Amino acid sequence: MITVTLPDGSIREHPAGATVAQVAEGIGPGLAQAALAGKIDGAAVDLSTPIEHDAQVAILTYRDPEGTEIYRHSTAHLMAMAIKRLWPEAKLAIGPAIEDGFYYDIDMPTRLSEEELPQIEAEMKALIKAKVPARREILDRATARAFFDQRGESYKVEMIDDLPDEVETVSIYHHGDDFADMCRGPHMPHFGAVKSFKLLSVAGAYWRGDENRQMLQRIYGISFPDKKLLAEHIKMLEEAKRRDHRILGKQLDLFSFHEEGPGFPFFHAKGMIIYNELMNYCREELRKRNYQEIRTPLILNEDLWHRSGHWDHYRENMYFTKIDDRDFAVKPMNCPGCLMYYKSNLHSYRELPLRVAEFGQVHRHEKSGCLHGLFRVRTFTQDDAHHFCMPEQLEAEIRGCIEFVFAVYKTCGFENIHVELSTRPEKSIGDDAVWELATDALKNSLDAKGIDYQLNPGDGAFYGPKIDFHILDCLKRSWQCATIQVDFSMPERFDLTYVAPDQSRQRPVMIHRAIFGSVERFLGIMTEHFAGGFPMWLSPTQVTVIPVHEDLSEYAAAVAERLKTEGVRVHLDDRNEKLGARLRDAETQKVPMMLVVGEKEKNAGAVNVRRHKMGQVGTLPVDEVVAQILEEIKERRIVQ
RNA sequence: GCUGACGUAGCUCAACUGGCAGAGCAGCUGAUUUGUAAUCAGCAGGUUGUAGGUUCGAUUCCUAUCGUCAGCUCCA
Numbered sequence: 001m002i003t004v005t006l007p008d009g010s011i012r013e014h015p016a017g018a019t020v021a022q023v024a025e026g027i028g029p030g031l032a033q034a035a036l037a038g039k040i041d042g043a044a045v046d047l048s049t050p051i052e053h054d055a056q057v058a059i060l061t062y063r064d065p066e067g068t069e070i071y072r073h074s075t076a077h078l079m080a081m082a083i084k085r086l087w088p089e090a091k092l093a094i095g096p097a098i099e100d101g102f103y104y105d106i107d108m109p110t111r112l113s114e115e116e117l118p119q120i121e122a123e124m125k126a127l128i129k130a131k132v133p134a135r136r137e138i139l140d141r142a143t144a145r146a147f148f149d150q151r152g153e154s155y156k157v158e159m160i161d162d163l164p165d166e167v168e169t170v171s172i173y174h175h176g177d178d179f180a181d182m183c184r185g186p187h188m189p190h191f192g193a194v195k196s197f198k199l200l201s202v203a204g205a206y207w208r209g210d211e212n213r214q215m216l217q218r219i220y221g222i223s224f225p226d227k228k229l230l231a232e233h234i235k236m237l238e239e240a241k242r243r244d245h246r247i248l249g250k251q252l253d254l255f256s257f258h259e260e261g262p263g264f265p266f267f268h269a270k271g272m273i274i275y276n277e278l279m280n281y282c283r284e285e286l287r288k289r290n291y292q293e294i295r296t297p298l299i300l301n302e303d304l305w306h307r308s309g310h311w312d313h314y315r316e317n318m319y320f321t322k323i324d325d326r327d328f329a330v331k332p333m334n335c336p337g338c339l340m341y342y343k344s345n346l347h348s349y350r351e352l353p354l355r356v357a358e359f360g361q362v363h364r365h366e367k368s369g370c371l372h373g374l375f376r377v378r379t380f381t382q383d384d385a386h387h388f389c390m391p392e393q394l395e396a397e398i399r400g401c402i403e404f405v406f407a408v409y410k411t412c413g414f415e416n417i418h419v420e421l422s423t424r425p426e427k428s429i430g431d432d433a434v435w436e437l438a439t440d441a442l443k444n445s446l447d448a449k450g451i452d453y454q455l456n457p458g459d460g461a462f463y464g465p466k467i468d469f470h471i472l473d474c475l476k477r478s479w480q481c482a483t484i485q486v487d488f489s490m491p492e493r494f495d496l497t498y499v500a501p502d503q504s505r506q507r508p509v510m511i512h513r514a515i516f517g518s519v520e521r522f523l524g525i526m527t528e529h530f531a532g533g534f535p536m537w538l539s540p541t542q543v544t545v546i547p548v549h550e551d552l553s554e555y556a557a558a559v560a561e562r563l564k565t566e567g568v569r570v571h572l573d574d575r576n577e578k579l580g581a582r583l584r585d586a587e588t589q590k591v592p593m594m595l596v597v598g599e600k601e602k603n604a605g606a607v608n609v610r611r612h613k614m615g616q617v618g619t620l621p622v623d624e625v626v627a628q629i630l631e632e633i634k635e636r637r638i639v640q
Numbered sequence: 641g642c643u644g645a646c647g648u649a650g651c652u653c654a655a656c657u658g659g660c661a662g663a664g665c666a667g668c669u670g671a672u673u674u675g676u677a678a679u680c681a682g683c684a685g686g687u688u689g690u691a692g693g694u695u696c697g698a699u700u701c702c703u704a705u706c707g708u709c710a711g712c713u714c715c716a
Contacts, residue, residue, distance in 0.1 A: 103711095113645070203711030204643030211713055215643050218711070246709095250651075259689075259707050317715090362716090367641050368707090370714065380716070477661095480716070519714040551671050575671070584677035598675055612674065 003054040014051065021047035021266045023191070024059045034225075036063040036071050036193065037186040044070070046136055046186040062225045072097035074134070074188040076104050077196050081132070081179040083108075083219075084124035092181060093155040093207055093216050100233075101604065105205050107155065112217050117199040120219070124197065131192030131558050132176040136185060144170035148182065155207065156182045170620070174463035195509045196230040197223035218550060243421055245527035246373040252532055252540070252589060254523075255374065263378030265370040265520060266487035270540035274523055277589035278516065279359060281411065281636065289386060289404060291355040296337025299363060301328035306491060308336040315463070317364045333386045334360035335512060339494045342388060347498040352508065353389035353397050359519070360384050374524035375479075380486075387511035388496070392508055393438065398445040398484060399465075401513045405469055405482045407517050413638050416472035419451055422459035429463060430488050436607055438509075439465045463489030471525060479525050481517040486510075533590045533612055536629070542569045543629060544586040545607075548598035555602045559595060559622055566630055585611060592639070595625065611639070 002024055004012045012026055020038030024031050024047070038045050039058040044066060051057060052610060060067040076095035083090050087108050087560045095104030107183075110116075113523045137145060148156040159169060159182065173187055174180045188194070198221060205218040240249075249255045254271030257264075286293060299321065305311045310318065310332065319330040332336060338356055349353065352376040363379045371377050409417055421442055424435045442465055446453050453467070462467050466505060469482035487510040490496075497505040516522035525535065536542050543563055547556035552576040560572040569592070573582045579596070586594045595607040600619070607625055620628075632639065 023699060069713060111644075201710060202644070205712045206642075211642060211712065215712080217643080220711085258706085262707065313696075364715085367714070369641065369643095369712080371708090382716070387642090408669080514716070521716060537644080545691095546676090548675050578674050578705065580674085581678050582674095582676095587677055594676085596676065607675080 002051060003057075004051065004057045005055070005375075005628065007056075007058045016052055017050045019047060020045060020049050020051065020057065023051070024055055027543060031059055031061070034063075036057045036061055036067050036074075036188045039066075041057075044186050046134070047189050048136075056638070069097040070186060070188065070221055071194075071225065072102040073183075074191070075194050075221065076102040076179055077134075077173065077175060077179075077183070078124050078127055078132075078186065078191050078194055078197075078452065079106050079199065079219065079221060080106070080121065080181060081175050081191075081417055082120050082127060084179055085123055086120065090183070091153055091155055094159075095181075100225055101200070101220060103218050105203075105207070105218050107207075107214060107216050107218040112202045112219065114202060117202070117219070121197075121199055124191075124194075127176075127520060128191050128194050130176075131190045132179075133190040134187045135174045137172045137174060138169050141167065141174060144182065147172070147180070151180075156636065163254065167393050168366075174393045193532045194223055195224075195225050196227045198230060198234070199219060200558055236290065240528075243528045243531045247376075248527050248532040249373070249524075254527070254540075256355050257373075260408045262368065264368060264378075265374055265377055265379075271523070272536050273540045274526075274534065278519060279383075281537075282359075282408070282515070283407065285404065286385075288578050289355070291357040292341065293357045293359075294338065295358060296334060296341065296360065296602040297331075297353060298363070299323075299328050299330055302329050302342070304336050308339075308490065309493065310336070315365070320364050321364060327435060330363045330443075332362050332364045334358050334362065334382060335386060335490060335510075336385075336494075338386045339490060339496065342386075342496055343494065347508075348500050349390065349500050349506070351388050352498060353393050354508075355385060355387050356387040357383070366583070374520045377518075377520055380521065382514050383519060385513050387513070388498075388508040389492075390498075390506070391509050394438070394441040394511070395445055396485065397511055398486075399448060400447055401511065402449055402451070402467070403514075405515050406486075406538045407596070407612070409469075409471065409482075412473045412522075413529060413637050414627050418448065418470040418472060418478060419453040420456050420459075420468045420470065421446065421453050421465070422456040422461075422468065423465050425458045425461055425462060428460070434488050438488065442467050442484070442486065461485055463487050473547070479521070481522060481525070482515045483513065483517065485512040520527050533592070533640075535636065535638045536592045537633045539590075540569065541571045541589065541591045542633065543593045543595060543596065544571045544573050544582075545595045546573050546579065546582050548585070548596065552597055552599070552602060556597045559597060562622065562626060563629065568629055570631070593629065 001013050002016045004014055006012065011263035012023065014023060020565050021032065021035065024035040035047055037047055037060045038049065039060060040049065040051060042056065046380060047239055060070065062068055062071050073096065076097065080092055083106060087110055092105050093107060096102065097337045116471065121327050145157055145160045145448050148160065170182055171185055172180050173185060175191065200220045200222060204215045206368045207214040207216055222233055224233065251359035252270060253268050254274065255268055256266045258266065308392050314332055321328050321330065327408050338358060341356065359381050361379060361381045366376060366378055376515050423439055446467065460487055464486040466485040470478045470480050472478055492511050496508055498508050500506045545560040547553050556574060557572055560570045563570040573586065575582060582596060590612055592612050594610040596610060597607050601607050606619050606621050608619045611617055
């Protein structure tokens with residue numbers, strides 16, 4: 001007998017050689033049913049794996065993150081098998097589980113399109129019905145290589161060849177008699193366990209992500225242990241589509257794109273209101289936090305970009321032009337301009353920390369295939385700022401930046417923020433002591449604020465470490481926006497100095513930070529986050545006043561005028577349309593508040609309040625409503 | 641940039657195997673005077689992304705090109 005210790009600490013006795021599946025059965029029939037794989041002493045294994053000695057054993061179900069991965073991975077195998085049956089000449093590359101589903105990269109002469117997906121799905125269903133079993137086999141390297149070579153699976157052969165020398169054996173999963181794939185496993189015992197799945201899309205993908213290598217066909221799919229979960233997932237995808245800022249931008253008349261300027265957004269009047277409100281808010285915060293604001297030119301002499309290192313590192317993304325036969329470049333970043341500003345005066349230590357902000361419009365040549373609404377454009381405005389400080393001020397400055405980021409995100413409705421700290425990459429400049437100082441400053445600042453973060457070793461910029469802030473929107477999608485970078489390189493390259501108390505010239509440290517990142521992108525993210533129903537302070541139209549019929553236009557106009565005098569963006573809709581139609585228009589344009597006025601309201605000096613998506617709130621005196629509206633705007637309140 | 645799909649009225653989408661380019665919404669004109677998500681009627685709206693080609697005839701087939709979308713790569 002052996003002793004099996006379960007995750008909850010309970011202990012069970014089993015005969016030696018009992019399988020993980022038998023342990024699951026011993027615990028209960030429900031668990032045995034839900035079991036996908038197991039863990040023996042922390043190592044993931046198949047259910048059929050025998051336990052030979054005393055061990056820690058865990059049963060993995062879909063609910064475990066690892067179980068989910070196994071579930072999806074097995075579905076990827078299922079899809080690969082179906083494809084091999086339909087197109088035996090197909091060669092398999094890789095097919096992992098991913099964050100929301102799985103994919104398989106396949107090389108085959110037939111061009112797949114979405115139309116072939118149902119055919120593959122039908123084949124998969126047949127394999128599920130047949131409950132095709134999985135069998136694991138361990139082969140030594142040479143045998144495995146010969147096995148795949150003989151089957152013409154050249155990608156698998158390449159993977160085996162690329163394995164580190166110390167790897168002696170390779171595991172293979174056989175599904176049924178005619179399908180095999182190299183795989184670490186574990187896998188579900190048979191395809192019957194796949195209860196519900198859907199293939200979503202086909203796209204090209206490079207073998208090993210290298211654009212110089214073979215383009216493969218990638219098929220994406222998703223699978224769930226129950227139909228309801230699949231239905232929910234599909235609904236979520238539709239919800240995301242409904243919130244797409246590119247579609248809402250059109251519907252709400254916020255911005256547009258044209259063939260004449262691919263990747264260069266046109267901001268319409270309504271989009272401009274939101275854009276300016278975001279900037280106004282940001283400027284208010286800048287004042288509170290003792291920043292000064294500057295503005296530097298869009299085009300500067302090319303020499304500057306040689307000096308800054310951008311020509312070496314960023315040339316591909318830059319636009320160049322000639323003025324009077326001299327070479328110029330359109331700025332892709334604002335820092336060199338800011339450095340010119342710093343250098344235009346002598347600075348005393350008394351001035352530090354110096355906080356210099358710039359809403360700088362930058363241009364970057366992005367590859368045509370990357371462009372994506374406002375999320376990926378060729379020109380955008382950074383809410384940029386550079387802090388120049390003494391080394392001993394670094395930490396306090398970083399803390400200030402972190403506080404700034406969180407304050408702005410809170411106001412904008414983002415509560416879930418994921419923070420990452422990236423440290424020194426292999427290719428970098430500066431000495432270790434300086435890097436350590438900078439990294440510690442970032443780390444200490446995060447710790448002092450009690451912020452959890454993910455460490456990305458070696459992911460920093462070549463000139464310094466950085467903190468990135470990722471916003472999680474309502475659909476749990478993550479967007480990198482804010483960044484705080486410590487930079488010792490630029491002050492060096494541009495020979496920045498300040499005068500120290502002893503009259504010596506000292507080198508300041510530079511912090512580079514952005515909060516929205518790109519104002520355009522941030523606007524796009526907010527559009528999706530609020531599904532176009534912006535908080536009142538941002539809404540292009542904040543209030544629509546609707547008289548029930550024409551005789552009440554005068555009273556409605558007076559209400560509207562009152563709001564307008566108070567600075568509210570108000571619209572009087574006294575068109576010759578039915579009340580319902582005008583309300584519908586206001587609702588589809590996502591106006592946060594509608595004030596309906598009829599005889600009753602007129603006589604009482606009141607309005608009937610209706611809020612976007614919430615319906616009627618009630619009848620209130622005009623004074624009270626005006627006060628509420630003003631307060632909601634001033635407080636930048638989010639009402640949902 | 642690469643692979644694939646797509647491009648028809650301001651918007652959303654029709655148009656069989658190549659045979660007179662159509663609808664809803666929006667717009668304009670008129671009627672209707674409205675109590676919480678679409679009042680009715682009429683009118684107007686097009687070089688079918690662009691440039692070639694095949695054909696008696698091309699929105700439809702072919703080539704090129706531009707753009708968009710899904711990915712890959714890259715990034716704010």
